[in-house]
Amino acid sequence: MKSVIKIILLLLVCQLPLYGQKVSDDSLLKKANLEIYDNPDHAIHIAKKLLEKENDINMSIRLYMLMSTANIAKRNFDESLLYTLKAKELAQKSNDLKIQTRVLISVAIQYQQMQLFSKSLETLNEADGYLKKLPDDAPEKHIETGRSYAIRGMIYKSKWNSEIALEKFLISVRNFEKVKEKKTTYANMSVVYYNIGYCYLNLFQRDKAEEAFIRSADYARKVQAKSLEAFALKGMAEVYKQKRENRKALDLLIQSENLSKNTGDIILNEGIYKEMADNYLAMGNPSRYQLYNKKHFEMRFKREQNELSSINQIINNHNKETLKKSREIKKQYNILTIICIGIGIILIILLLYFILNIRKTNRKYQKQIQQLIRS
Amino acid sequence: MRQKSIQILFIVFCSIFIHGQSGPDFSILLDKAFQKLYQDPDDCISYSQSLLISDQNIEHKIILQNIISQAYAMKGDYVQSVNVSTQKEVYEEKDKLSYFMQVFGDYDLADQYQNLDLFDQSQRIISDLLASKKLLTSNDPKLKITVAELYQLQALNFGINRNYALALENLEKSNRYIDNHNEENRIIGTENKIFQTTYLLRQNKQEEARKLIEGVISDLEKKNDQPFLSALAYEASSRYYFLKEDYNKAVEILEKGLLKIEKLPYNYLKVKIYESLSKNYFALHNDEKYYDYNKLYAELKAKLDSNNKEGIRYIIKLVETNQNKNLEFQKQNEQRKFWTLASIFLLIIMLLIIYFLIETRRKKDLKKQFDFFKKQKNRAQLISSISNEGVIQTEKSTESNKISKEKEFEILQKLNEWEKSGLYLNKNMSLSSLSAQMEINTKYLSEVINNSKGKNFNGYINELRINHIAHLLKTDPTYLNYKVSYLAEFSGFSSHSAFTTVFKSVTGMSPNAYIQEISKNKAS
Numbered sequence: 001m002k003s004v005i006k007i008i009l010l011l012l013v014c015q016l017p018l019y020g021q022k023v024s025d026d027s028l029l030k031k032a033n034l035e036i037y038d039n040p041d042h043a044i045h046i047a048k049k050l051l052e053k054e055n056d057i058n059m060s061i062r063l064y065m066l067m068s069t070a071n072i073a074k075r076n077f078d079e080s081l082l083y084t085l086k087a088k089e090l091a092q093k094s095n096d097l098k099i100q101t102r103v104l105i106s107v108a109i110q111y112q113q114m115q116l117f118s119k120s121l122e123t124l125n126e127a128d129g130y131l132k133k134l135p136d137d138a139p140e141k142h143i144e145t146g147r148s149y150a151i152r153g154m155i156y157k158s159k160w161n162s163e164i165a166l167e168k169f170l171i172s173v174r175n176f177e178k179v180k181e182k183k184t185t186y187a188n189m190s191v192v193y194y195n196i197g198y199c200y201l202n203l204f205q206r207d208k209a210e211e212a213f214i215r216s217a218d219y220a221r222k223v224q225a226k227s228l229e230a231f232a233l234k235g236m237a238e239v240y241k242q243k244r245e246n247r248k249a250l251d252l253l254i255q256s257e258n259l260s261k262n263t264g265d266i267i268l269n270e271g272i273y274k275e276m277a278d279n280y281l282a283m284g285n286p287s288r289y290q291l292y293n294k295k296h297f298e299m300r301f302k303r304e305q306n307e308l309s310s311i312n313q314i315i316n317n318h319n320k321e322t323l324k325k326s327r328e329i330k331k332q333y334n335i336l337t338i339i340c341i342g343i344g345i346i347l348i349i350l351l352l353y354f355i356l357n358i359r360k361t362n363r364k365y366q367k368q369i370q371q372l373i374r375s
Numbered sequence: 376m377r378q379k380s381i382q383i384l385f386i387v388f389c390s391i392f393i394h395g396q397s398g399p400d401f402s403i404l405l406d407k408a409f410q411k412l413y414q415d416p417d418d419c420i421s422y423s424q425s426l427l428i429s430d431q432n433i434e435h436k437i438i439l440q441n442i443i444s445q446a447y448a449m450k451g452d453y454v455q456s457v458n459v460s461t462q463k464e465v466y467e468e469k470d471k472l473s474y475f476m477q478v479f480g481d482y483d484l485a486d487q488y489q490n491l492d493l494f495d496q497s498q499r500i501i502s503d504l505l506a507s508k509k510l511l512t513s514n515d516p517k518l519k520i521t522v523a524e525l526y527q528l529q530a531l532n533f534g535i536n537r538n539y540a541l542a543l544e545n546l547e548k549s550n551r552y553i554d555n556h557n558e559e560n561r562i563i564g565t566e567n568k569i570f571q572t573t574y575l576l577r578q579n580k581q582e583e584a585r586k587l588i589e590g591v592i593s594d595l596e597k598k599n600d601q602p603f604l605s606a607l608a609y610e611a612s613s614r615y616y617f618l619k620e621d622y623n624k625a626v627e628i629l630e631k632g633l634l635k636i637e638k639l640p641y642n643y644l645k646v647k648i649y650e651s652l653s654k655n656y657f658a659l660h661n662d663e664k665y666y667d668y669n670k671l672y673a674e675l676k677a678k679l680d681s682n683n684k685e686g687i688r689y690i691i692k693l694v695e696t697n698q699n700k701n702l703e704f705q706k707q708n709e710q711r712k713f714w715t716l717a718s719i720f721l722l723i724i725m726l727l728i729i730y731f732l733i734e735t736r737r738k739k740d741l742k743k744q745f746d747f748f749k750k751q752k753n754r755a756q757l758i759s760s761i762s763n764e765g766v767i768q769t770e771k772s773t774e775s776n777k778i779s780k781e782k783e784f785e786i787l788q789k790l791n792e793w794e795k796s797g798l799y800l801n802k803n804m805s806l807s808s809l810s811a812q813m814e815i816n817t818k819y820l821s822e823v824i825n826n827s828k829g830k831n832f833n834g835y836i837n838e839l840r841i842n843h844i845a846h847l848l849k850t851d852p853t854y855l856n857y858k859v860s861y862l863a864e865f866s867g868f869s870s871h872s873a874f875t876t877v878f879k880s881v882t883g884m885s886p887n888a889y890i891q892e893i894s895k896n897k898a899s
Contacts, residue, residue: 077688115681160674204666244660281658286620301535304492311687315496315694322698326705333709337716344720351727358734365741372748373849373896 032066040070040310057094061087061103068110073310077114084110098140101130105147117155124148139179146175146185150192157195166199183223190219190228197235201242210239227268230259234271237279246279253279266306270299401435402516402557408442409559413603415639416446434475438517441483448490449603451642451679453686460487461693472704475517478510482521482528484697489528491687498532501525516556523552523563530570539574546571565591565604572611581615588612603641606632610648613655622655629655646675743883751846786823789813799839800867806832840866841881848893855894859886 032046047063047070054060064087071080084107091103104127111120127148134141149172156165172192176185193216200209213235220228233256240249253276260268277292404426411419423439423446430436440459447456460483481504488497504510504525510518526549533542546567553564568591575584588611595605609632616625629652636644649672656665793813798804809832810817821832828835844866848854854862863874878886 115684158677160677244662278657281654282660284620284658286618305494308493308687311690312493312495314691315493318691318694318698322702325702329702329705329709333713336713340713340717340720344717344724347724348720348727351724351731355727355731355734358731358738362734362738362741365738365745369741369744369748369892370896372745372752373893 029063029066032070036066036070036073039313040073043067043070057090058099061090061099064090065103065106065110072110072114074314080110080114097130097134098138101127101134101140101144104130105144105151108148108151112151112155115158117159120151120155124152139181142175142178143185146172146179146188146192148172149175150188150195153192153195153199157199160202162199162202166196166203169196169199186219186223187225187228190216190223190225190232193219194228194231194235197232197239201235201238204242206239206242210236213239226259227263227265230256230263230265230268230272233259234268234275237275241275241279241282244282246283249279250276266299266303270296270303273299401430401432405435405438405442406557406559408439409562412442412446412449413562413601415602416449417640419443419446434473434479434517437476437479437483441479441486444483445486448486449643450640451646451675451682453490453682454689456490457487457686457689457693460484461689461696472700472707474509475515475521477701477704478504478518479521480697480700482525484693485525485528487690487693489531491683491690493687493690494532494535497528501529501532505529519552519554520559520563523549523560525549526552527563527567527570530567530574534570534574534577537577539577542574543571543578546574562601562604565595565601566607569604569608569611572608573614576611576614576618581618585612585615588615602635602639603644606636606641606644606648608632609635610644610651613651617651617655617658620658622658626652626655626659642675642679646672646679649675740883743881745883747845747882751842751849782819783823786813786815786820787827789815790824794839797843799836800843800865802864802867802869804836804867837877838881840868841878844878845882845889848890852897855890855897859890862886 028046028050032043032050035043035046044067047067051060051063054063064083068080068083068087071077071083087103088107091100094100104123108120108123108127111117111123127144131141131145131148134144149168153165153168153172156162156168169192173189173196176189176192179185193212197209197212197216200206200212213232216235217229217232220226220232233252237249237252237256240246240252253272257269257272257276260272273292273296277289277296280286280288280292408419408423408426411422420443423443427436427439427443430439440462444456444459447453447459481500485497485500485504488494488500505522510522513519513522526545530542530545530549533539533545549567550564553560553567555561555564568587572584572588572591575581575587588608591608592605592612595601595608609628613625613628613632616622616628629648633645633648633652636648649668653665653668653672656662656668790813793799793809806821807817810820813820824830824832824835830838844854844862848862857865859875860871863871866874868874868877875886878884878889882889884892
């Protein structure tokens with residue numbers, strides 16, 4: 001489910017247009033985009049650099065959003081919010097309703113990712129105001145409304161409120177359907193139908209769920225999105241699992257596994273393995289169950305650790321810095337100690353020299369005195 | 376009367392209060408807090424917090440806060456857990472950090488890392504900690520149980536990475552640090568056994584696991600006051616039956632475990648039980664129960680996951696404070712080492728300076744003695760050339776033109792004669808009596824003495840007396856046998872102490888030392 005959110009994020013964010021950019025900047029930006037999760041600091045660095053010479057408002061907004069996402073990866077939520085708000089501000093300056101709504105919805109996605117659901121909903125409501133002002137014939141109006149309701153649906157779904165979520169997803173679908181340029185909406189449609197399927201599953205409406213998953217798979221096939229199709233098949237398999245048609249479910253899952261082989265999507269695989277394990281368990285095949293259960297846990301562990309990789313990076317950086325500081329302290333005190341020993345030894349030698357000298361004269365005096373007494 | 380009794384009561388109360396903070400009593404209270412951790416986390420939190428308010432000892436506070444933080448973690452409230460851990464650093468900074476505090480701070484961080492699934496970080500910290508010989512060989516019970524807990528945490532880290540052999544090894548090590556002297560030790564011991572069961576099952580050593588867990592369960596059933604541990608043990612035991620495909624028995628045991636903690640907020644454990652229950656019901660094709668528990672599992676799991684994510688947001692702050700504290704500790708350590716070294720050097724230097732000063736004073740005295748003996752040796756020659764000296768001295772005194780040269784010469788002649796007469800040994804000799812004797816004006820006499828001898832009358836006469844007695848001591852051995860007080864009287868001093876002081880100032884040594892020196896030389 002997480003991955004679906006990510007996919008939608010990817011799809012939606014990439015729709016932000018790119019106008020008249022130099023190739024070098026473009027490749028830099030691509031690099032920054034790639035490094036968001038692996039090396040967020042570097043991504044932010046690139047974005048800041050690009051921002052300095054950027055005049056185009058769309059591009060600036062995109063850069064701000066990128067920095068915001070990179071900061072989420074760094075778990076620096078305050079900073080992330082700051083950039084999000086900057087992007088929002090910039091959008092308001094642009095006076096272009098389309099850009100304003102697009103940015104607002106991106107901001108809402110950001111909030112949703114940060115699990116700040118109430119903030120996200122608030123932003124979506126704000127976006128609704130702009131959406132109403134858009135002319136009915138503009139394709140953006142329907143696309144953005146569709147996105148907006150899709151996010152709402154996901155928020156309710158993560159709150160285990162399937163009825164409301166379903167309602168929102170259906171509105172989203174209706175809006176996507178209104179778009180004349182159908183092809184652009186297929187991927188989104190597939191994702192939304194996938195979510196609808198799960199809502200029906202949660203509500204135990206298996207037939208409707210199956211229908212939704214079939215549609216999701218259809219749309220995925222139209223844009224040749226294999227991973228989306230695999231997700232849809234996995235959803236369908238869950239329907240059959242509920243119906244106790246385990247053999248059929250397993251067939252679908254194997255199909256799904258084949259589709260997902262090339263994408264290497266951990267979350268998809270995790271889901272597939274879990275379903276496979278469940279079905280084998282239901283069929284009373286413990287050895288197979290053990291095998292796939294193990295695979296499922298491996299994937300889950302991998303995913304969890306992947307999600308934590310950026311935080312691990314930050315902690316490692318902190319550790320490195322601390323080690324550096326600790327070394328500095330050690331060095332500082334080593335120098336101090338050497339100075340202390342040096343001064344101490346010099347003083348001791350000097351004093352010893354004086355003392356020996358004075359003792360020598362004293363001995364001389366003593367001898368002379370004795371001679372004087374004897375004489 | 377009433378006021379007095381109130382006062383006494385107050386004093387008694389205070390003494391109880393102060394006594395309440397001392398070692399053995401605190402460890403009893405602490406043990407109770409730890410016990411509550413496994414009985415009811417909410418109760419444990421409020422109990423520990425009440426202890427926290429009344430306690431001033433920083434080490435106690437840290438331990439209590441760790442317990443509170445663990446209680447929140449058991450509830451699945453990771454944000455609070457991390458926050459409680461972070462809080463303590465605020466008042467820690469200005470205090471001296473002890474070794475225990477450093478170890479415990481690191482342990483706490485490792486614990487938090489573990490709660491938030493940052494296993495690699497947790498493992499790294501613990502490996503660093505457990506590499507220290509000082510920690511492993513410590514006899515402090517507080518440190519010993521911390522080591523046991525560290526090994527347990529490390530075992531969990533290895534278990535997560537599916538390295539069951541190492542996990543079991545660490546649990547063995549953890550057991551070695553447990554001595555069952557209090558509840559905390561016993562609880563950790565039981566927990567270790569339950570974890571051992573889980574890992575044995577993973578290694579397919581099913582019978583071994585069954586024996587172990589059955590022992591634990593029968594122990595826990597006897598006591599019946601350990602809901603958390605019981606539920607944990609039942610959960611582990613259900614895994615055995617699940618593997619044996621005896622799903623009915625597994626369900627029965629799990630329901631029993633769930634019953635134990637149903638009303639308690641052990642959410643982390645509940646998730647595990649719900650998951651196992653839903654799986655077993657699924658295997659039993661009991662759809663109704665399966666959906667019920669699956670829903671409970673999914674909802675609680677989602678809640679815990681989001682708590683976990685939120686907790687991670689705060690961990691960075693905890694990492695920072697922990698690292699700052701460690702740096703502070705290092706600084707204090709280095710400072711201590713530096714100051715120890717510096718004070719050793721300072722001490723040596725001070726001692727040398729004192730010795731140096733003593734030697735310089737000795738040098739001064741010896742110089743005086745040397746001058747004195749030299750003078751004494753030349754005395755005979757001096758006496759013969761005294762008239763010449765007088766002339767030289769008069770020449771010096773021409774600077775003051777108050778007294779004519781002839782008059783001065785005359786006075787000096789008279790003084791010379793008087794010196795030879797030995798009359799200065801008279802106790803009553805004074806400037807006025809001398810001037811009367813010589814029939815010279817007191818003022819003239821005083822001035823001539825000042826000018827020619829370079830000292831006032833008292834100094835002049837004292838020197839004459841000392842020179843005389845010193846000469847006698849040197850030349851006539853009988854004088855060596857006299858007491859110093861007699862010598863003082865003999866040379867015209869009114870007191871023993873005055874004689875000693877003047878003698879020392881003239882010769883550079885005390886009369887006794889002088890006598891010793893002379894007799895030593897005489898003997899040799």
